[in-house]
Amino acid sequence: MIVFDPSEHSPARSQGVLSQLVAPRPIAMISTANDDGVLNVAPFSYYMPVTGAPMLVAVSMGLRESDGKPKHTFENAMRTGDFVINVTTEALREHIETAAIEFPAHVSEAEATGWTAQPSVQVSAPTIVESPAHLECRVHKVVDLGHEALKFSEVTLVIAEVVCVTMDETICSTEFRVDPRSLGLIGRMGFPWFTAATPASMFELPRYTYTEYAAQQGGKRG
Secondary structure: OOOOOHHHOOHHHHHHHHHHHOOOEEOEEEEEEOOOOOEEEEEEOOEEEEEEOOEEEEEEEOEOOOOOOEOHHHHHHHHHOEEEEEEOEHHHHHHHHHHHOOOOOOOOHHHHHOOOEEOOOOOOOOEEOOOOEEEEEEEEEEEEEOOOOOOOOOEEEEEEEEEEEEEOOOOEOOOOOEOHHHHOEEEEOOOOOEEEOOHHHOOOOOOOOHHHHHHHHHHHHO
16 A cells, blocks of 8 residues: 655645645636736636525635746736626637646736637626636635745635626526536546546446435345
């Protein structure tokens, strides 16, 4: 057995182990705008749903590797109080890593990726048209974590309330049931790997209450 003790390793290596084992991870392709109106788009895969009422999600945002300053996404979201999570699917696959490049603040990732922005329904941040689903978010709570000035440690957990969800009719029914086979989600594995949720890779499993499970097991024993 291989034993990994985080206290004996660097934050970078510890994060690398987490990234390889906590996977596949959904990718929040977050769009914001700076004070000059320049569209910023960046992928975040330390991202999770939290609860349904209020409808919350959480995103872990670290610092820029190039200069150790807060990411443009974080700066924009803190200034405006909102952002949009564009669900990362096959439609965005080709340019996920392009959007991850640390472009200068005056350069829009949308120019490099060819993605199209449009106004959102309830928040000031724009939506990326090419994604089939969007979570319009308002910042709910910000929690500073990690150790200050220690690379791969200092992060901020941004908890946001989803105030509006827009979805393409090709992936969602009028009863708000999303078809995962049509969605085409892309997940993040350990660097540099990704995975695609294709119909061929999916499988269904039934879910039972304990009473149903116990009755089935009793029938098998009989």
